[in-house]
Amino acid sequence: MYKKILLAADGSDHSIRATSEVIKIASMNETSIVTVVLVADYSQAKSDVLHSGSSVELDMKRRRKLMPVEELLRAANINYRVEILHGVPGPSIVEFANKQNYELLVIGSRGLNSLQEMVLGSVSHKVVKRAECPVMIVK
Template sequence: MYSHIVLAADGSDNALRAAKHAVALAKLGDGKIEVVYVADFKKAKYEVLHAESNEALEYERRQKVRPVEELLIAEAITYEVKILHGEPGPTIVEYVNEQGADLVIIGSRGLNSLQEMVLGSVSHKVVKRVKAPVLVVK
């Protein structure tokens, strides 16, 4: 059913909850999960200035998705991790629309209407603009 699932992960508890749903759906059809982490340009400057080296910076970014990786390993799910750079919402949309996916799964922070209007939300941007079906997990 879903052979190529893109899981947007940011290291949060919301992303881990979304990963559990991704696992359940991947098991239904022997699907592969592509974990996508976006290094946000707004935070990247600080990270680059405080990192010891490029390798240390990539290691720190990879560690943010480590709990998701551990879950996928424990559940024997085929997966791949992609670290992208940019603004999370548009970067995820562009990547998925270019690469294609059967399903995109993303966690939601559960912003109220005012917070979402002022701050915007990555999940809202993805749902609105990506061509694939999207599952938002709260």
């Protein structure tokens, strides 16, 4: 089964459902490692910086978004690490996945940004188009 799994998450309900699917897959293989990535969106940078007192606080805020995801993974005894990327969500995830040769990429069908896309999230759409590994989209 898959060993190197990339989970793109933003703390939304969809990404939590994606986490449960990742747990199902990863628990089939004891050696599998899950990397959880959160993309700090460029277009949010200004308001992120304005609304946090220091860069340490900002890091903490971003990390806190992933807490529910991390809790699920920890409870299921899955090996995982967390990575925070800066950029435009779709391309950043694709670039990261392709460069590090992940075997499977799991992503929620829609993120927190509900304004942008109504049916399939634009991020997951872009990721499916450009990622070089199998992509699993969780509804």
